[in-house]
Amino acid sequence: MAELAEFLGCPAVVNSPEMRLVLDRVKRLAPLNSAVLITGEIGTGKELVARALHHFSPRSNQAWVDVSCPALPLHRAESELFGQEDQRHPKFCSPEGLFEFANRGTIFLHEVGELDAPMQTRLLLVLDGAAYCRPGGSRQISVDVRVVAATSQDLRSKVEEGSFRADLYYRLTQLQLPVPALRERRSDIVPLARYFLDRQGISHVLTPEVEAALLAYHWPGNIRQLRYVVTNAGARCAGPDLRLEHLPAELQRSRPYDC
Numbered sequence: 001m002a003e004l005a006e007f008l009g010c011p012a013v014v015n016s017p018e019m020r021l022v023l024d025r026v027k028r029l030a031p032l033n034s035a036v037l038i039t040g041e042i043g044t045g046k047e048l049v050a051r052a053l054h055h056f057s058p059r060s061n062q063a064w065v066d067v068s069c070p071a072l073p074l075h076r077a078e079s080e081l082f083g084q085e086d087q088r089h090p091k092f093c094s095p096e097g098l099f100e101f102a103n104r105g106t107i108f109l110h111e112v113g114e115l116d117a118p119m120q121t122r123l124l125l126v127l128d129g130a131a132y133c134r135p136g137g138s139r140q141i142s143v144d145v146r147v148v149a150a151t152s153q154d155l156r157s158k159v160e161e162g163s164f165r166a167d168l169y170y171r172l173t174q175l176q177l178p179v180p181a182l183r184e185r186r187s188d189i190v191p192l193a194r195y196f197l198d199r200q201g202i203s204h205v206l207t208p209e210v211e212a213a214l215l216a217y218h219w220p221g222n223i224r225q226l227r228y229v230v231t232n233a234g235a236r237c238a239g240p241d242l243r244l245e246h247l248p249a250e251l252q253r254s255r256p257y258d259c
Helices: 017-029 046-055 077-082 117-127 155-161 166-172 186-199 208-216 222-236
Strands: 003-007 010-014 036-039 064-068 106-110 146-151 176-178
Touching: 003 046, 010 017, 010 046, 010 186, 017 046, 017 176, 036 046, 046 064, 046 106, 046 146, 077 117, 117 146, 117 166, 155 166, 186 208, 186 222
Parallel strands: 036 146, 036 176, 064 106, 106 146
Antiparallel strands: 003 010
């Protein structure tokens, strides 16, 4: 039977043995202070796994700070993460950065491979416990932050091509949590599809043909794509049964996928 859990307000539907193993490993790693790197394709649920790490950790009653590295403005990335002091206009400056907001809690760096070289260096210093100065300031800041990072990229290849620091790579990969693609945990597909339908407030029934098509498809976009497909199919369905005709053409043509 599918298990429905919630981590920091983010619902999790878990049915497959593969994802149950992931959550078991989350519970083993959660009490540690070491950084964790979560790997997996786009849309597999890496943020959910990161939230579960914080949820099960001793820091669960402290701050959770979620950072999308690709969304950090290039000209303000350093000040966003590490703060900013303006000696000329101190009244108009909010000096704290996201690492300070996360003090005693957890900071989640989504797509950490997108950080540029200077930010990689600063992150390595924080991971090593070194104090740092805010840009524009001289007072050293020390923070107690558990760093959880995630990537859909091959960081080893980025190390080999010189775009990612090797020492940061080895520091982050001491503890790894791979999240399997949806095609590698097929027993999650139908429970997830039913959950996405229920969220619309309409009790559509998945016909056997629809379930077979969902299970046969290879889901290159993983859970994110499944949510989009099911939500749109539900919106197109006027009757109680969600039928094959409500699915996109590529799913109607799908054949059993050998992963």
